[in-house]
Amino acid sequence: MFTAKQLAGLERTFAAKKYLSVPDRIKLAMELELTDTQVKTWFQNRRMKEKKAVEGVQREGGSPEPSSPAKAAEWVGGVNR
Numbered sequence: 001m002f003t004a005k006q007l008a009g010l011e012r013t014f015a016a017k018k019y020l021s022v023p024d025r026i027k028l029a030m031e032l033e034l035t036d037t038q039v040k041t042w043f044q045n046r047r048m049k050e051k052k053a054v055e056g057v058q059r060e061g062g063s064p065e066p067s068s069p070a071k072a073a074e075w076v077g078g079v080n081r
Contacts, residue, residue: 006032014046
């Protein structure tokens with residue numbers, strides 16, 4: 001289980017970048033008082049959750065919503081630019 005503070009930190013970091021370098025992962029783990037493996041696994045699971053959500057929307061014929069403000073800049077009218 002993760003605390004609300006840990007989840008907020010993980011989500012905030014994920015919104016900025018989907019993949020972490022080993023040094024970044026270790027730093028985040030130390031900041032959030034988690035293990036390197038916990039952070040690595042959380043990021044893997046979060047990327048898969050996002051991928052499944054996008055695939056589900058595409059199967060329904062809609063446009064996937066951007067997952068973060070950074071992603072929103074890449075999406076214009078539902079088209080990834």
